Amino acid sequence: MSKTVLATGGAGYIGSHVVLALLNAGYRVVVFDNLSNSSPKAIERVARISNGAPVLVEGDVRDAGALDTLFENHKIDAVIHLAGLKAVGESVARPGLYYDVNVAGSSQLLNAMLRHGVSRMVFSSSATVYGETGGRPMDENTPTGPVNPYGKTKLMVEQILTDMTAASSGWRSVVLRYFNPVAAHGSGEIGEDPLGVPDNLFPFIAQVATGRRAQLDIFGNDYDTPDGTAIRDYIHVEDLARGHVMAIEHLFSGQAADNRTSVVNLGTGQGSSVREVHRAWEAACGFDIATRNAPRRAGDVAIICAEPGKAADLLGWRAKYDLARMCADHWRWQKRNPEGYR
Ligand code: UD1
Numbered sequence: 001m002s003k004t005v006l007a008t009g010g011a012g013y014i015g016s017h018v019v020l021a022l023l024n025a026g027y028r029v030v031v032f033d034n035l036s037n038s039s040p041k042a043i044e045r046v047a048r049i050s051n052g053a054p055v056l057v058e059g060d061v062r063d064a065g066a067l068d069t070l071f072e073n074h075k076i077d078a079v080i081h082l083a084g085l086k087a088v089g090e091s092v093a094r095p096g097l098y099y100d101v102n103v104a105g106s107s108q109l110l111n112a113m114l115r116h117g118v119s120r121m122v123f124s125s126s127a128t129v130y131g132e133t134g135g136r137p138m139d140e141n142t143p144t145g146p147v148n149p150y151g152k153t154k155l156m157v158e159q160i161l162t163d164m165t166a167a168s169s170g171w172r173s174v175v176l177r178y179f180n181p182v183a184a185h186g187s188g189e190i191g192e193d194p195l196g197v198p199d200n201l202f203p204f205i206a207q208v209a210t211g212r213r214a215q216l217d218i219f220g221n222d223y224d225t226p227d228g229t230a231i232r233d234y235i236h237v238e239d240l241a242r243g244h245v246m247a248i249e250h251l252f253s254g255q256a257a258d259n260r261t262s263v264v265n266l267g268t269g270q271g272s273s274v275r276e277v278h279r280a281w282e283a284a285c286g287f288d289i290a291t292r293n294a295p296r297r298a299g300d301v302a303i304i305c306a307e308p309g310k311a312a313d314l315l316g317w318r319a320k321y322d323l324a325r326m327c328a329d330h331w332r333w334q335k336r337n338p339e340g341y342r
Contacts, residue, residue: 002026002027002028003027003028003077003078003252004027004028004029004030004074004075004076004077005022005027005028005029005030005076005077005078005079005080005248006029006030006031006032006070006074006076006078006079006080006118007019007022007029007030007031007032007054007079007080007082008031008032008033008061008079008080008081008082008083008109009032009033009038009081009082009083009084009124010029010031010032010033010043010054010056010080010082011031011033011035011038011039011040011042011043011056012033012037012038012042012082012083013038013181013191013192013193013237014082014124014178014181014237014240014241015031015033015038015082015083016038016042016043016045016046016190017185017190017237017238017240017241018080018082018240018241018244018245019031019043019046019054020046020049020050020185020190020241021238021241021242021244021245022080022244022245022248023046023050023051023052023053023054024050024051025245026051027245027248028052029052029054029055030054030055030057030070030074030076031043031054031055031056031057032057032059032061032067032070032083033056033057033058033059033083034058034059034060034061034083035058037085037195038193039193039340039341039342040056041341042190042193042341043056045189045190046190048189049185049187049189049190055074057070057073057074060105061081061083061101061105061106061108061109062100062101062104062105062108063108064108064111064112067108067109067112068112068115068116070112071112071113071115071116071118072116076116076118077118077120077252078118078120078121078122078248078251078252079109079113079118079120079121079122080121080122080124080244080248081106081109081121081122081123081124082124083101083105083109084101084102084105084106084124084153085097085098085101085102085150086126086150087150087199088128088148088150088151088199088299089199090150091148091149091150091153092148092149095149098149098150098153099149099153102150102153102154102156102157103153103156103157103160106123106157106160106161107160110160110161110164114164114168119168119169119170119171119172120171120172120173120248120251120252121161121165121171121173121174122173122174122176122244122247122248122251123157123158123161123173123174123175123176124176124178125154125155125157125158125175125176125177125178125263126150126151126154126177126178127177127178127179127233127265127267127304127306128146128148128150128151128154129144129146129151129154129155129158129177130142130143130144130145130146130177131143131144131145131146132145132301135224135231135301135302135303135305137269137305137306137307138265138304138305138306138307139265139307139309139310140177140263140264140265140310147299148299158175158261158263161173161175161261162175162261165259165260165261166259166260166261167259168259169258170258171258171259172251172256172257172258172259172260172261173251173260173261173262174247174250174251174261174262174263174264175261175262175263175264176243176244176247176264176266177263177264177265177266178235178240178266178267179232179233179234179235179265179266179267179268179304179305179306180200180201180232180233180234180235180304181234181235181237181240182200182201182202182234182235182236182237182326182330183202183236183237183238183321183325183326183327183329183330184237184329184330184332184333184334185237185238185329185333186238186329186332188329188332188333188335188336188337189333189336190333191330191333191334191337191340192237192330192333192340193337193340193341193342194340201232201274201277202234202277202326202330204216205277205278205281205289206330206331206333206334207334208289208290209281209285209287209289209331209334209335210334210335210338212338214290215289215290215291215292216278216289216290216291216292217291217292217293217294218274218275218278218291218292218293218294219274219294219295219296219297219300220294220295220296220297220300221293222296223296223302223303224302225273225302225303226273227273227275227276229273229274229275230273230274230300230301230302230303231271231272231273231302231303231304231305232271232272232303232304232305233267233268233269233270233271233272233304233305233306234268234272234277234323234326235266235267235268235319236319236320236321236325236326236329238321238329239266239268239319239320239321240266242317243264243266243311243315243317246315246316246317247264247315249315250262250314250315255314262314264310264311264314264315265306265307265308265310265311266306266308266311266317266319267305267306267308267319268306268308268319269305269306269307269308269319270305270322270323271303271304271305272323276323277323277327278291280323280324280326280327281327281331283324283327284324284327284328284330284331285327285331
């Protein structure tokens, strides 16, 4: 019998790609999502392009009663916990909300797992938990030091999960620290659908390319990098999604040990500057995309790049897709769905 995975936040950008990858790998999937920053249409489309249909349960991870009903109605073998808030600026303005949804919500979920005897979790974390390395690639032993409430909530949940995994009989967990997830499924059917003005580089360029915004502001051209613009490790969301399936497989394999939490980076190890990303987008679209130089954005650093070796050693995972493919797939999604799911 195939195993059933609960994906909290499974209707969201990364979640929908993870759900699709799980279904295509033969898992049954239950999605638990409050639809605060996601659309049920993502789930409908996943059902259309996959080998199976996910079950969507609408609910909030802070609601202990809803979690009890969820675990009573579905026999869950493992949880991938993607539900959470993720906007850095909003987390600075409304930290209480971030601690409530991300930390208290995760704690409710973990305690519900304890009550219902579910002992496997993959947690969606972020490279934002790392402190400054002066541009050196970040491995999993890089000291942590998040500088905003969003990053702090991710680190706190990692710590709660690690302690509960150590203390609870039969528990095993994996923390996945994502670098910069971008792009969309190659079908063009699912992708990122930001509310309001996008904060992040790829969705912003995508809206310039469709004509919804006038130009891309390049935040800083005086960084200590070859072309002066900041460098990030962008990772295709399909590669990221495959990493979750491999993490689940690892938890059910003989290689994972009880009471242990493994922390794993998901990045390519290959950095790209803002100008390189802009050029790759122009190549993918086949037309010019207007830019304007703008001041550095507060809180940004010159270079963030993964050392991805542990994912290869522990999970057998390596990123497959390059920047050209990321831009082409993101553009296909945006062109077909200029207003996202609306
Ligand atoms: C941001 C978040 C990070 C989160 C990640 C998810 C901040 C400070 N960090 O990372 O916590 O995990 O998204 O993907 O928000 N840029 C422009 N013009 C734009 C937008 C971005 O030049 O209109 C530049 C930025 O200055 C940066 C690079 O593009 O150098 C990437 O920016 P972005 O996509 O927002 O990601 P991060 O800031 O790396």
